[in-house]
Amino acid sequence: MKNSLNLIVMLTHNDKTSMNAYDIFEKCKNSKAKFFGFKEKPLPLSEMKKLYKYMKKCGKKTVLEVVSYTESEGIEGAKMAVECGVDILMGTKYFASIHDICEKNNIKYMPFVGEVVGRPSVLKGTVDSMINEANILVEKGVYGFDLLGYRFEGNAPELNKQFVSKINFPVCVAGSVDSYIRLDELKEIRPWAFTIGGAFFENKFGDDFCSQINNVCEYVK
Secondary structure, three states: OOOOOEEEEEOEEOOEEOOOHHHHHHHHOOOOOOEEEEEOOOOOHHHHHHHHHHHHHOOOEEEEEEOOOOHHHHHHHHHHHHHHOOOEEEEOOOOHHHHHHHHHOOOEEEOEOOEEEOOOOEEEOOHHHHHHHHHHHHHHOOOOEEEOHHHEOOOHHHHHHHHHHHOOOOEEEOOOOOOHHHHHHHHHHOOOEEEEOHHHHOOOOOOOHHHHHHHHHHHOO
16 A cells, blocks of 8 residues: 555645636646546536546546535535545545445545644644544544645654554545655655645646646656
8 A cells, every 4th residue: 555656636726626627637637647636615516527527537536635524514525525426535534424425435435634623724633643543443444544744733754654654554645745855755655645736736846737747746656
């Protein structure tokens, strides 16, 4: 699980989906990234479904990340994932009800761990508590974890390193991967995946969206 280091391209900035996400994907559909996704807000559901359908047609694995912390919001996000036919639901705090929706619809569930607050989200808690929480959720059968490592209020590189080394399930380090230094840290610990969204909009890895995707894919090979 820890050798692939997949890039998940998120068509999002500040934890919100870009309103021209479809146009961006159209330009980047032939890039080297295999995974594409976005957030549950603010695109209308009809546009979300259209874009996910097109992503699948282009051979991409699809991800919906839901930035919500209550059960009712999480259920709403899971139902949205079902309607959109995505492969992976990331985010939400774990609730059995959300997990059940995912299992019944063959969606891989990767919930947050730790205390997640705000939007853009911030991660609080301790490394040990997050690892303990993850071990409990492994027993419940989740596919993997959405770790907001670089949104952590503490020592982010240490959290990422400890969590990935001790949890032998898919871990996606999501949020604020915005420099080659952080890519180097991820290459060293080898999580299953990481997301980049805002950094591409801010041209942290090159001059245009598509070339940045390819730059990152080549760099983490």
